[in-house]
Amino acid sequence: MNDFTVGSVPNVFYIPDFISESEHDQLLNNINGAPISKWKSLKNRRLQNWGGVVHEKGLIAQDLPPWLTRITERINEKSGLFPSSINHVLINEYLPNQGIMVCSELPHQDGPAYYPVVAILSLGSPVVMDFTPHPNLSSSTHGNGVDDKISDPGPAVMNSGEQLDSCHPFSIVLMPRSLLIFKDLVYSDYLHGIKDSEVQRCNKAVNVTKAQNHGVVQHLSGSAKALDSDDTVIYRANTRVSLTCRVVTKVCKNIFKF
8 A cells, every 4th residue: 555655644545546437437327326215415415325324332234235345345455454344335426516614514523433544435526635634633632522423424523632733734636436545643633625616726736746647637727716827726527426435343233122
């Protein structure tokens, strides 16, 4: 995995072209072919939950379908970063003007339910994901009163009261068919988000050179007045779908007794 390290913050890995174009299209077909009841509509996106319900006592488990098992097994095998088989997948769908604004969503801890590593497989439109150290990390202590909910594991996370002045924000361009994996510090002490914009600045993305080689990054045209003329940007012309893959460490097979 050292060949795929990006940026200066430890344990951030970006693998372009992790799946083939045909696998990409088949995954989208399987996702779009799921029953309408599998979709849950949120304020700024909709999602599918696979693997079961994350409960305060652990995962009320359901088997992943074969098409998800195949891809999660490959992620587990190729990365070697998960302690066991991936057993929980959230599939998020974003329209071109939808994102994850960390300032508008209450940051929360995923708590002990999840092993501190996450893999995100991107489909559809490219996007820029921004990582920001949690504001409370500038204090020597924090964490009192934090919402420790795990029933709706969202994209923004925070962690301990450790002071980490050396942490700094960074961005990553997520190309379709790419796999992003991050763990430890970035998982626990950073918020991550996607701007609600069809045009996203990516000048300082840690992998912007690789994205430029794929022809996705463009120099700004005069139509995007909110940005500077020397910016490089990506245009989100299509829907983006992401698969967030994690391990719930405790599985409750018989949580309900009759």
